[in-house]
Amino acid sequence: MAKLNNRYICSECGFTQTKWLGRCPNCSSWGTMDEEVKMDSIILTKDENLTKASLLKDIEIEKEFRLQTSYKEFDRVLGGGLAKASVVLITGSPGIGKSTFLLSLLNEYSQKDTCLYISGEESKRQIKERATRIKVNSENLFILNETRLEQILANIEEKKPEVVVIDSIQTIFSSNIASLPASVSQIRECSLKLIELAKQKDICFFIVGHVTKDGKLAGPKLLEHMVDCVISFEGDENNYFRIVRSTKNRYGSTNEISIFSMKEDGIEEVKNPSEFFISTRSEKNVGSIIVPSIEGSRVILFEIQTLVSKTSYGYPKRIIEGYDKNRIEILLAILSKFMKMDLNLSDIYVNIPGGVEIKERSSDLALIFSLISSIKKIPISAKIAVIGEIGLRGELRATPFIKKRVNELVKLGFTGVYLPYANKEELENEKLNIKLNYINNIEELVERIN
CATH class of the missing domain: 2.20.28 (Rubrerythrin, domain 2)
Structure with a gap:
């Protein structure tokens, strides 16, 4: 032994x-x-059945390989629907609505086949009360309150569900492991058993994972590598809107997002994310500009807001929401050099409305544009957008997927866009109903605004 x-x-x-x-x-x-x-070692016996390999050409994919719902945006985040035998990890801060969201999803999946909701944190009555509130009344949806892995596997074998929700993996434990629930050993062992069952029986799993105070997934990092898809549930608890983002997906593109509004009777999908982020803008705006950003496979328009004021104390403030603070420090240094203005004595506030975080470098020029507007009190038309990444020498670098970005602006009625001169060749043969303002460097931008 x-x-x-x-x-x-x-x-x-x-x-x-x-x-x-x-x-x-x-x-x-x-x-x-x-x-x-x-x-220390695992000894395999000769009596075990040998798993045989298959030729690639002999493997067939079913026509109904993906399970789809009425939430088209969420299906797009998954890559076109929930792939059979896939294991999806759902993360998010406590109270943000993960359980409500998953219960609504199971109501969709259970319209065609049996589904099982397994909770190790809530009783059946609590789940029933939530289901009644959000109008979930499917006849094929089973509820199980259990934390023992062996009992969970037995129930899955008996009910043979199409989709299973585990809420949450930190509460599940196996009696074969001599450690407490939520330990590294328990999470790894339980996850391995569930993934193995998913692949053998073609069962789809949604596994809820807790997060730490820093917003990172609690437990071993190995868990994220084991599953097929990792989806984060983002947003402010005091806000009605939630952003569902895929950070890993073996069956589709990563960094896709969809937006939902949380209501008393359940969740509602936001059909057009771009209109959601820019819907409350005025005709003229100071310190506010639109940037088309690539999120996964689609273009979404985000608003960048800045406010610059004189500091009241010796140490200036840098309050940043939804943007990389280190990147802003670099852009402020570039702006100070080319505008001959010392921003070290000013309080600077940056906000991305909607609770989203922009990570794309193509938003550099938009941030600079917004700061200049805020400093000089220059109003910007609501129909103007800005695209471009800025280098340390103040030059504008070529932006990828420029055609997709500009086409999205045209579709939403924008009349003008500032973009890098390096992208001119790519767009010069395109007939677009929008004014293209090409810029080589930040000095040209300052001259045009003045």
Whole structure:
């Protein structure tokens, strides 16, 4: 029989240690060393059935390989629908609406086949009350309140559901592992068993994962590598809107987003995200500009708002919402150099309305444009957009997918756009009903605005 050795592994970085430590020596995180039972060796017997390989040409894909719902935007985030035998990890802060969202999804999937909702945190009555409130009344939806893995697997074998929700993986434990629930060993063992069952029986799984106070997935990083798709549920708890974003997807493109509004009677899908982000703008705006950003496979228009004011104290403020603070420091240095203006004595506020975070470098020029407008009190037309990445020398670099971005602006009625001169050749033969203002560097932008 294999010898058992106990060891401790950091749930943040995976560092292993033979003794328990309060602080991880590798990543300096406190309280992340969890006990794990390690098997030194595994001996396979000759009686085990051999798993046979298949020729690629002999593998057939069913026509109904994906399960679809009435939430078309969410199906697009998944790559066209929920792929059979896929395991999707759902993350998000507590109280943001993960359980309500998943219950509404199961109501859609259960219209055609049996579904199973397994909760280790709530009782059946609590789930029933929520289902009644959001008008979930499917006859093929089963509810199970259980935390033991062996009982969960037995119920899945009995009901043979098409889609299963595990809420949450941190509450599930196996009696074969001598450690507490939510430990690295328990999460890894339970996840492996569920993934194995999904692939063998063609069952789709939604697994809910808790997050830490920093917004990262709690538990071993290995969990994100094991599943087929990772979806984060983002948004402010006090706001009605939620952003569903895919950060990993083996069956589709990554960084796709869809937007939902949370209401008393359930969730409602926002059909056009671009109109959602720019719907409340006035005809003329100071310190506000639109940038078309690539999110996965589509273009979404975001608004960038800035406010610049003189500091009242010795140390100026930098309040940033939805943008990389380090990137803003670089852009402020570029702006100070080419405008001959010392912004180190000003309070600067940057906000991306809607609770979204912009990570694309093509929004550099838009941020600079917004700051100049705020500093000089220059109003910007609501029908003007800006695209472009800025280098340290103040030059504008070519932007990828420029045709898709400009076409989205045309579709939503924009009359003008500022963009890099490096993209002129790509667009010069296109007949577009929009004025294209090409710029080589930031100095040209300052001259045109003045």
